[in-house]
Amino acid sequence: MKTTLQRAAAAVLFTLGCNSTPAPGAPAPAPVTPAVDAGAVAPRSTEITPTPVTAIPGHELIPQDRAPKEPPRLMPAETLIRSYISLFGGLSPQALQVRLRGATSDNLFDTWGDYLSALGVPDYGVDIPRAPQTNALMLAAFERIGVALCERAVQNDLRGAVAVTDRVLFRFELPAGARALTDEEFATRFDLLHRRVLGYPAALAPDSRVPRFRALYQGAVARHADAGARSFNGPEAGWASVCEGLVRHPEFHLY
Amino acid sequence: MDTRRRTFLKVLGGASAAGLASQPLFRAFADPPVASDEFFVLIHANGGWDVTLSLDPRNERRGIIEPGSTDTIDTAPIRRWRDAPLDADSSTFEIIRPAGSSLRLGPAIGDLADMPDRLTVINGLAMNTVSHPDGTFFAATGRHLAGGKPVAASVDTMLANEFGRASLLPTVSVGYPSTYVGEDLDARVSPLRVGSVDTLSKMLNRSNVNTTAADRQAVTALLTEESRDLAARSWYRDEIEGFGLQLEALPRMLSPDVQQIFNATALAAAQPTLFPTGRRYQARAGVNCAFAVEAMKRNLVRCVSFASASHDTHNNNYRNQALIQQELFDTIAALVRALDAAPHPTRTGRRLADHTHILVVSDFCRTPQINLTLGRDHYPNGSALVISPRFVGNTSFGRADDDQLLPASAGMFADGNRAVAPPDLLATFVSAFGVNPRRYLRDGDVIRSLLRA
Numbered sequence: 001m002k003t004t005l006q007r008a009a010a011a012v013l014f015t016l017g018c019n020s021t022p023a024p025g026a027p028a029p030a031p032v033t034p035a036v037d038a039g040a041v042a043p044r045s046t047e048i049t050p051t052p053v054t055a056i057p058g059h060e061l062i063p064q065d066r067a068p069k070e071p072p073r074l075m076p077a078e079t080l081i082r083s084y085i086s087l088f089g090g091l092s093p094q095a096l097q098v099r100l101r102g103a104t105s106d107n108l109f110d111t112w113g114d115y116l117s118a119l120g121v122p123d124y125g126v127d128i129p130r131a132p133q134t135n136a137l138m139l140a141a142f143e144r145i146g147v148a149l150c151e152r153a154v155q156n157d158l159r160g161a162v163a164v165t166d167r168v169l170f171r172f173e174l175p176a177g178a179r180a181l182t183d184e185e186f187a188t189r190f191d192l193l194h195r196r197v198l199g200y201p202a203a204l205a206p207d208s209r210v211p212r213f214r215a216l217y218q219g220a221v222a223r224h225a226d227a228g229a230r231s232f233n234g235p236e237a238g239w240a241s242v243c244e245g246l247v248r249h250p251e252f253h254l255y
Numbered sequence: 256m257d258t259r260r261r262t263f264l265k266v267l268g269g270a271s272a273a274g275l276a277s278q279p280l281f282r283a284f285a286d287p288p289v290a291s292d293e294f295f296v297l298i299h300a301n302g303g304w305d306v307t308l309s310l311d312p313r314n315e316r317r318g319i320i321e322p323g324s325t326d327t328i329d330t331a332p333i334r335r336w337r338d339a340p341l342d343a344d345s346s347t348f349e350i351i352r353p354a355g356s357s358l359r360l361g362p363a364i365g366d367l368a369d370m371p372d373r374l375t376v377i378n379g380l381a382m383n384t385v386s387h388p389d390g391t392f393f394a395a396t397g398r399h400l401a402g403g404k405p406v407a408a409s410v411d412t413m414l415a416n417e418f419g420r421a422s423l424l425p426t427v428s429v430g431y432p433s434t435y436v437g438e439d440l441d442a443r444v445s446p447l448r449v450g451s452v453d454t455l456s457k458m459l460n461r462s463n464v465n466t467t468a469a470d471r472q473a474v475t476a477l478l479t480e481e482s483r484d485l486a487a488r489s490w491y492r493d494e495i496e497g498f499g500l501q502l503e504a505l506p507r508m509l510s511p512d513v514q515q516i517f518n519a520t521a522l523a524a525a526q527p528t529l530f531p532t533g534r535r536y537q538a539r540a541g542v543n544c545a546f547a548v549e550a551m552k553r554n555l556v557r558c559v560s561f562a563s564a565s566h567d568t569h570n571n572n573y574r575n576q577a578l579i580q581q582e583l584f585d586t587i588a589a590l591v592r593a594l595d596a597a598p599h600p601t602r603t604g605r606r607l608a609d610h611t612h613i614l615v616v617s618d619f620c621r622t623p624q625i626n627l628t629l630g631r632d633h634y635p636n637g638s639a640l641v642i643s644p645r646f647v648g649n650t651s652f653g654r655a656d657d658d659q660l661l662p663a664s665a666g667m668f669a670d671g672n673r674a675v676a677p678p679d680l681l682a683t684f685v686s687a688f689g690v691n692p693r694r695y696l697r698d699g700d701v702i703r704s705l706l707r708a
Contacts, residue, residue: 071491106464114457117450133435133445133494136424136501136508141458143471143505151465206484216477220470232465240466244474250482250498 072254074134077119080253081112087197087247088149089168100148109148115141134253142248150243154236169196169243174235180221181235186214190242197246216241291418292601293610293688294551296544296590297411297560299391299431300583300617302567303633305576307623309584310638311378311655312361314339314347318658320623322347323361327625329574333581336362356649363580366588367640372648373591375641375705379653381662381674382619385633387567390618394637395432397678397696405434410614410681411560412437413695415444417688419557423504423513424550427452429543431560439694442497446560451539452546453519459509468509478502516549525549528589536564536575537582544590551607554600566617573630576621587615591642612643614684616677623660636662639680645687646705668700675702 053059075083085096093112100109117123118141120131131138150169157167164171172189175181181189187202187210194202194209202210220241221234232240246252307313307323314322326345330336338346351360356371367374384390389400395409408416411426411433419425426433426446433446449455461468482499486492507513515521519542523530526545534541540563547559563583568576594608602610616639621631636655653665653675662674678699682692686701 072494107460107462110457118458123450134498134501135445135447136504137447139501139505140508144458212477216473219473223469237466237470241470241474245477248478250485250495254494
């Protein structure tokens with residue numbers, strides 16, 4: 001059965017062919033039967049009556065998408081930094097910087113000022129405009145900042161004795177002891193993070209997302225199975241990796 | 256209506272093919288790199304230089320030209336300044352004519368006077384502007400600004416798009432007027448624009464206290480796969496594909512070898528000749544040139560572009576114009592020597608200098624008159640310098656007139672007898688490497704006489 005589009009295309013081609021002007025002096029062409037499906041051209045006698053959209057069943061439930069369609073754009077760096085601040089405790093930039101630097105010399109973070117140019121913030125003092133696209137260095141900065149944010153969140157939420165409701169990011173409990181998470185337990189917790197960082201349920205993401213992040217989590221858990229006291233244990237490293245995967249995700253940076 | 260069905264279908268088919276070819280993967284297959292062993296250093300002499308002291312020397316009063324003199328220039332630090340009579344109480348300089356060369360150079364040319372056979376000088380460039388932004392982007396893109404915005408890709412982006420798609424860093428741009436504008440540009444070649452190369456080292460530091468490099472690489476690998484999947488589902492895929500390709504490059508970016516080239520101390524140790532003591536104006540140019548040599552030795556970068564310290568001397572600071580230029584040209588000479596001493600990363604037995612091409616331009620030049628505050632203002636003429644094994648050395652092309660220093664006819668171009676202009680220079684530069692200039696440049700003729708056979 002032909003679709004409306006196919007029928008319209010056939011009608012256009014048919015019309016173009018009929019409107020060709022014969023060369024001067026050429027014999028008139030013999031009438032030919034158009035080699036198109038008669039059903040492709042609406043009979044003249046058929047009157048098309050307009051139908052209000054509200055009469056189409058279910059239409060009232062489907063909002064019409066009038067947004068202009070454009071390629072994904074890079075989130076402005078200021079918005080990105082505001083998102084970091086909002087997601088990881090809602091502190092002032094300076095207070096978050098102090099938290100990210102930490103009391104120990106673990107070299108997780110420097111200062112926001114050290115990262116601004118790599119994040120694409122314009123610097124009109126030296127005529128550097130806003131970076132409109134990502135580049136390799138910007139992605140290195142995303143990693144540097146993402147690692148600091150997530151590892152500090154793990155230290156605060158999962159290492160400290162903080163009530164679930166007071167946690168910065170990981171607002172869920174881990175199983176007691178060293179028991180591994182079942183797939184369902186992982187998916188529930190991952191969905192919480194996915195909603196918080198990327199803004200929509202993991203169930204609406206491509207099917208590969210949850211298994212892929214689960215494999216990432218399990219890999220980190222395995223690598224840190226016999227970690228020392230100072231380094232993250234398995235679940236801590238696993239959730240830090242999942243967090244990094246979300247705050248460095250292309251959906252987090254492009255819109 | 257005279258449209259024939261066959262014509263209509265041909266057009267329809269052609270449009271579909273063009274649409275397919277514009278997708279990045281098809282582009283990659285359709286346009287293989289012409290060559291990938293060439294490197295480029297693009298330098299913008301910021302602020303508009305006074306060419307009468309170097310590339311287009313003038314040492315006599317003629318027309319409206321007032322030459323640089325001991326009244327207006329601090330000559331003590333200018334090594335090649337030799338007094339020539341001008342007035343009863345002031346002197347100008349002697350023109351430098353390197354042995355065995357027909358080039359005429361001014362005293363601010365510095366150590367470049369020792370290598371005339373490598374210099375290709377373009378004089379009388381018709382800049383047609385006295386606005387810094389307009390001149391800057393005209394010199395780099397071959398197009399004047401439109402509505403205050405650049406409308407074409409800059410030369411470093413053009414070259415990176417042709418030769419740098421597989422490089423870890425196609426273009427590192429340190430204050431250079433790099434633009435990424437145009438339809439046929441690969442997402443990978445967006446210039447990496449930074450204020451200085453050595454401040455980047457902090458971005459590449461990583462802590463292994465809580466997690467390890469293996470953990471971070473696992474995250475990067477996951478994100479690369481996610482990007483690939485998202486791109487496959489997207490209609491507009493360039494941005495997400497670019498994101499994925501940059502993720503793939505990240506592990507190499509974080510290797511210790513790469514971190515060295517973003518560290519000024521390590522660069523100074525590797526290239527001490529580019530860090531002489533006593534530089535007042537162009538110390539950053541030395542860092543940028545050392546970065547270029549070290550990054551190219553490791554085959555990490557295709558183009559390094561940077562802007563020098565400002566030559567914008569409207570007032571009494573004009574006294575330092577010759578020194579600002581001398582330091583820049585000395586740095587370029589040291590760069591050339593460093594390239595001579597560096598092995599090519601992929602061509603056994605060849606030097607980097609055999610495959611590295613340097614282009615130096617400026618916004619415009621400065622007025623032939625000295626103004627009331629003893630400086631020189633903006634003037635719509637210009638000069639450029641090319642140091643490239645693909646160009647005929649010991650050569651000067653184009654000229655500015657004798658009385659007013661305005662661009663004079665350089666010969667017959669496709670659109671008539673006229674002065675040489677930045678689009679001609681850029682078209683000639685990119686065509687030296689087999690690039691069709693029309694792919695990027697609306698205007699400009701290739702000047703064949705400047706290219707080696």
